[in-house]
Amino acid sequence: QITLKESGPTLVKPTQTLTLTCTFSGFSLSTSGVGVGWIRQPPGKALEWLALRYWGDDKRYNPSLKSRLTITEGTSNNQVVLTMTNMDPVDTATYYCAHFIVGEGYFDYWGQGTLVTVSS
C-alpha cells in the first residue's frame, strides 16, 4: 500500500526558505519508472505543478519557479525534500507530494497536503 505524507512548517515569514519533507512508504525511488512530485494549491485556486524527482535521481522543476526550488533526498531513503527560497505571501498554499508513474504520466497516490502560510 502506497502512502505519502507531507511535513514542515505551517507558517513562514517573507524572504525565508521553506523546507518540506515528503515521507513515503510502499514503493522505492530506486524502482525504474516511478517518481515523487510536488504540487501546490493556493486557497481557492488551481493546482500548480512544482517539481518532480524521477527514479535515478533525475529532477525537473517548473520553469517559472526553477530558480527558487530544489529537490533533495531526506535523511532516509523514503523521503524527498523540497526547498523553496525567498518565500512571499503569494506562496501561501497547500503543498502536496504525490507518487508518479513516469511512463503513463500520472499522479496516482497523493499525500493529504500541508497548508503553508507566508506572513510576517
Add this chain to the structure above:
Amino acid sequence: QSALTQPASVSGSPGQSITISCTGTSSDVGTYNLVSWYQQHPGKAPKLRIYEGSKRPSGVSNRFSGSKSGNTASLTISGLQAEDEADYYCCSYAGSSLWVFGGGTKVTVL
C-alpha cells in the same frame, strides 16, 4: 509553459452527461497523449480519474471517460450523480520531463 485552459464551471442535472474541456498547445496536449484528469472534493487531495487521455484506473467508475482532439482534451461524466460535484483538473506532459495543470473546473450538480 502556461496553464492549460479549462472552463471555470460546468453544471448538469442528475443523470445527464457533461463534458469538461482542457485546451493546451501543440507543445503539450497536441503532441503528447499524456493527459490525466483529477477530481478534488473540498478540503481533500485530488484523485486520479483518467490517465493517458482515456484510460481509467482500476476502481474508477466507467461513467468517467476521456478523449482528445487536436490541442484539446476532454473529460466526460455520464449519468451525473451528486457525488460528482467537485473540482476537476487536467494535467499534461509538456516535453522535457515537465508537466502542467489546467486551471480547474467546478462541476455543479443541479
